Amino acid sequence: MLSYDVTIVGGGVIGCAIARELSRYRLRVLLLERAAEVGFGTSKANSGIIHAGHHSDPSTLKGRLEWEGNRRWPALAASLGFGFRRIGELTVAFDEDDRRTLRTLLERGERKGVPGLELWPSARVRAEEPNLSTEIVEALHAPTAAVVNPYEACFALAESAVRNGVELACGEPVKAIDRDPEGLFLHTAARTVRSRFVINAAGLHADRVAELAGAEPFTVKARKGEEYLLDKRLVGMVKRLIFPCPTPHSKGILVIPTFDGTLMVGPTAHLTDKDDLTTTAEGAEEAFAGGRRLVPGISERDCIAEFAGLRAVLEGEDFLIGPTRVRGFLNVAGIQSPGLTAAPAIAERVVAMLADEGLELESDDAFEEGVEPPVHVAELDLAELAALAARDPRYARIACRCENVTEGEVLDAVARGGRTLDGIKFRTRAGMGRCQGGFCTWRCLALLSEATRAPIASLTKRGGGSWIACERGDRAAGEVGHD
Amino acid sequence: MISARPLHLRPAYDVLVVGGGPAGMAAALGAREAGAERVLMVDREPEAGGILNQCIHNGFGLHHFKEELTGPEYAQRFLEQVLEHEVDVLTDAYVLDVDGARRTAVMSPEHGVRGVDAHAVVLAMGARERTRGAVRIPGQRPAGVMTAGFAQKLVNQAGYLPGRRVVVLGSGDIGLIMARRLVLEGAEVLGVFEILPHVNGLSRNVVQCLQDFDIPLHLSTTVTRIHGRDRVESVSVAPVDEALRPLPARGWEVPCDTLLLSIGLIPENELSRRLRLRLDPVTTGPVVTSAMETSRDGVFACGNVVHIHDLVDYVTQESLLAGRSAGAFALGAAAAPDNVRLVPGENVVSCVPHTITTEREHVVYLRVRRALKPCTLRLGEVYERPLRYVVPGETVMVKVRPRFLEAFHGDALRVDVVPREEGAP
Numbered sequence: 040m041l042s043y044d045v046t047i048v049g050g051g052v053i054g055c056a057i058a059r060e061l062s063r064y065r066l067r068v069l070l071l072e073r074a075a076e077v078g079f080g081t082s083k084a085n086s087g088i089i090h091a092g093h094h095s096d097p098s099t100l101k102g103r104l105e106w107e108g109n110r111r112w113p114a115l116a117a118s119l120g121f122g123f124r125r126i127g128e129l130t131v132a133f134d135e136d137d138r139r140t141l142r143t144l145l146e147r148g149e150r151k152g153v154p155g156l157e158l159w160p161s162a163r164v165r166a167e168e169p170n171l172s173t174e175i176v177e178a179l180h181a182p183t184a185a186v187v188n189p190y191e192a193c194f195a196l197a198e199s200a201v202r203n204g205v206e207l208a209c210g211e212p213v214k215a216i217d218r219d220p221e222g223l224f225l226h227t228a229a230r231t232v233r234s235r236f237v238i239n240a241a242g243l244h245a246d247r248v249a250e251l252a253g254a255e256p257f258t259v260k261a262r263k264g265e266e267y268l269l270d271k272r273l274v275g276m277v278k279r280l281i282f283p284c285p286t287p288h289s290k291g292i293l294v295i296p297t298f299d300g301t302l303m304v305g306p307t308a309h310l311t312d313k314d315d316l317t318t319t320a321e322g323a324e325e326a327f328a329g330g331r332r333l334v335p336g337i338s339e340r341d342c343i344a345e346f347a348g349l350r351a352v353l354e355g356e357d358f359l360i361g362p363t364r365v366r367g368f369l370n371v372a373g374i375q376s377p378g379l380t381a382a383p384a385i386a387e388r389v390v391a392m393l394a395d396e397g398l399e400l401e402s403d404d405a406f407e408e409g410v411e412p413p414v415h416v417a418e419l420d421l422a423e424l425a426a427l428a429a430r431d432p433r434y435a436r437i438a439c440r441c442e443n444v445t446e447g448e449v450l451d452a453v454a455r456g457g458r459t460l461d462g463i464k465f466r467t468r469a470g471m472g473r474c475q476g477g478f479c480t481w482r483c484l485a486l487l488s489e490a491t492r493a494p495i496a497s498l499t500k501r502g503g504g505s506w507i508a509c510e511r512g513d514r515a516a517g518e519v520g521h522d
Numbered sequence: 523m524i525s526a527r528p529l530h531l532r533p534a535y536d537v538l539v540v541g542g543g544p545a546g547m548a549a550a551l552g553a554r555e556a557g558a559e560r561v562l563m564v565d566r567e568p569e570a571g572g573i574l575n576q577c578i579h580n581g582f583g584l585h586h587f588k589e590e591l592t593g594p595e596y597a598q599r600f601l602e603q604v605l606e607h608e609v610d611v612l613t614d615a616y617v618l619d620v621d622g623a624r625r626t627a628v629m630s631p632e633h634g635v636r637g638v639d640a641h642a643v644v645l646a647m648g649a650r651e652r653t654r655g656a657v658r659i660p661g662q663r664p665a666g667v668m669t670a671g672f673a674q675k676l677v678n679q680a681g682y683l684p685g686r687r688v689v690v691l692g693s694g695d696i697g698l699i700m701a702r703r704l705v706l707e708g709a710e711v712l713g714v715f716e717i718l719p720h721v722n723g724l725s726r727n728v729v730q731c732l733q734d735f736d737i738p739l740h741l742s743t744t745v746t747r748i749h750g751r752d753r754v755e756s757v758s759v760a761p762v763d764e765a766l767r768p769l770p771a772r773g774w775e776v777p778c779d780t781l782l783l784s785i786g787l788i789p790e791n792e793l794s795r796r797l798r799l800r801l802d803p804v805t806t807g808p809v810v811t812s813a814m815e816t817s818r819d820g821v822f823a824c825g826n827v828v829h830i831h832d833l834v835d836y837v838t839q840e841s842l843l844a845g846r847s848a849g850a851f852a853l854g855a856a857a858a859p860d861n862v863r864l865v866p867g868e869n870v871v872s873c874v875p876h877t878i879t880t881e882r883e884h885v886v887y888l889r890v891r892r893a894l895k896p897c898t899l900r901l902g903e904v905y906e907r908p909l910r911y912v913v914p915g916e917t918v919m920v921k922v923r924p925r926f927l928e929a930f931h932g933d934a935l936r937v938d939v940v941p942r943e944e945g946a947p
Contacts, residue, residue: 317662342656433631481679499752
């Protein structure tokens with residue numbers, strides 16, 4: 040039986056960040072993910088916002104980790120090469136109540152040491168963001184807010200962790216956990232491993248994993264957020280993240296210029312079942328009404344794609360991070376917003392906790408901080424592209440023409456671990472544009488099949504039973520090599 | 523099939539054609555016909571022919587060749603002519619950029635990134651399909667929701683099935699043709715659902731693809747929700763009221779593993795936007811003159827990039843014209859400018875071309891807003907013609923001859939399609 044120092048259950052951004060942080064040390068670390076690839080749960084449906092640091096109450100754990108996390112992202116992005124841009128945010132006020140809220144946020148931020156916070160009168164707001172509603176009376180500008188591609192961050196963290204020795208096993212939900220004096224045993228369908236420490240970063244399913252381990256029970260609820268992506272035509276309509284004044288449960292419907300520039304409206308926030316990833320007519324109405332209140336020029340007609348994600352919410356709404364009554368079993372649960380922002384700080388905190396619990400941390404001299412970032416042809420100028428195409432002709436053949444993604448990029452995504460259409464899409468943007476995969480899906484399937492020698496009919500959108508095409512003839516669709 | 527031959531890519535051409543589908547091939551031929559010596563046609567696929575190559579059904583060429591061909595046969599006939607006329611054909615290549623001075627950047631694995639100058643450019647990039655996002659169907663996001671055109675490629679070119687139990691949303695031609703194809707390939711097609719009270723495709727496809735194969739057609743009915751976590755498991759459908767709002771109480775659920783979308787095509791205008799061409803908000807393609815010239819000198823456009831055509835034969839006709847105009851422009855013999863604007867009037871949503879001249883004969887393509895049985899097409903006060911019927915799914919073609927316009931001295935001609943007046947023949 041294989042034996043590890045630490046096993047992380049859950050390969051979302053939290054699990055990936057912890058894995059990467061642990062890979063700095065001489066440790067045997069296993070990262071277990073139930074889905075086909077890392078980041079395929081809550082993380083990929085995240086808004087991609089690195090919050091400015093002033094939103095959450097500093098008396099809460101998430102309030103403290105928000106700003107700590109924010110400060111770590113630029114260095115992380117620089118060494119791992121994923122997209123990160125400090126575009127700043129405006130929280131806008133429509134009336135006197137809102138203006139009071141802005142002052143509370145300002146005071147909170149200043150208390151935490153968030154720099155650059157500034158109240159803008161309406162004239163300044165209009166000058167900087169001319170497409171915002173003219174009913175906005177004041178806004179709080181927070182220059183520290185940033186955007187990332189959340190899935191790219193996940194992939195890069197996992198890739199860095201794996202290069203530094205972490206073992207990654209996808210498609211392996213944990214079925215049972217038991218223990219003896221020497222440690223914990225985790226059982227998946229494929230293996231049983233022994234581990235001195237287990238980190239429960241299982242997101243929506245952290246309550247079930249805690250129960251399997253016999254830790255103190257808690258309940259994770261799912262709060263759904265629907266998001267609506269708008270056509271590229273609207274790129275530049277707003278330059279910053281636009282927030283309404285928050286309510287106790289949610290930051291409200293935002294207008295989000297994503298890292299790629301495409302605008303997104305959402306997320307909604309409603310409790311639901313853990314498998315409810317539906318988008319709804321009501322959700323769309325709420326998101327667009329909310330978006331239009333901030334930016335009146337936004338229209339449902341410009342929607343090109345929509346998706347929903349589920350936040351993992353605990354009673355009390357705070358993060359739950361720390362040891363349990365089961366020796367060696369630590370929870371990192373209830374990581375809802377600002378979870379992405381806080382992720383790097385959470386990872387450091389967890390490593391420190393493991394040390395407190397008796398894990399010896401000996402720096403690994405072979406640790407490499409950086410990962411060679413993937414090439415995005417769409418970001419190159421003609422001279423750079425010409426040089427690349429001359430070196431490697433696979434970068435001169437377009438696979439996805441909405442987003443100008445080349446065959447070389449698709450093959451690189453496969454080489455970095457992409458095994459599903461979504462895995463390729465999130466790494467390269469192939470299929471994310473206006474035609475939503477109409478043209479490139481076949482090319483991506485063919486390249487993936489060729490590179491991995493997997494038959495076309497065995498390939499999936501995102502693992503499990505999400506097959507894309509089936510064989511002709513008598514074999515039934517469900518029988519063609521799917522699990 | 524004849525393919526392209528190895529090519530020495532020149533740094534400059536008389537005419538560069540972007541796209542090697544039916545529009546691009548006809549434009550290249552048109553340019554040669556007009557006397558342009560050096561013509562380059564660029565296509566991103568390894569074989570020219572465009573979407574025709576996946577349209578293995580017949581029904582092509584009845585107008586142009588007076589015989590019934592399959593898509594690949596129609597493409598092959600043109601490709602042979604293109605090669606015979608010594609057009610340079612660059613496949614597996616992509617036009618990255620075109621600027622106002624008609625300098626282009628072309629990329630291919632064989633040639634890398636190369637600058638190519640052209641005296642005239644013809645945009646013939648075709649169209650793409652509208653997707654789920656465009657109609658915003660609520661529900662889950664399982665695999666198995668795909669455009670009819672993707673399914674067509676999967677079945678006809680790759681040799682796979684998109685699924686076994688298929689529902690088709692939208693009654694565009696590709697959807698109707700794929701409904702039949704999937705039945706022929708052994709899949710079950712549970713129905714075609716169309717939100718409008720009329721079919722969007724050609725009437726002949728309703729008969730030949732649905733009625734002949736007993737595939738149910740539900741008009742004024744739409745898909746209201748998609749179910750299934752990993753793969754489509756079912757869809758909810760419901761009739762709609764006159765404002766096209768679904769009436770879920772009267773709806774039902776259809777178990778299926780695939781939802782094909784055939785909800786329309788959108789001109790592919792990334793390059794047109796880069797060129798900042800004037801675009802028609804209705805067709806979403808460039809505004810064109812009767813010579814198929816766009817708002818930029820020397821940049822022409824034809825085929826589905828301009829407006830969506832019912833038949834490839836019409837694409838060919840329009841593109842030959844665009845190619846001839848581009849060839850003439852490249853040789854410094856551009857046609858005289860147009861002097862009359864066409865203005866869509868009653869029951870007309872779009873007219874292409876957008877302007878005409880009183881000097882030449884023109885073919886004008888119209889789309890109507892609503893169906894009418896016996897009706898009258900009217901061009902201002904100068905011309906009137908009875909029509910047996912019009913439907914939104916079928917283009918109306920009008921030949922405008924100079925003699926109609928002899929008595930016309932205005933600068934704008936309104937185009938109406940109105941109910942036939944009482945007592946009229």
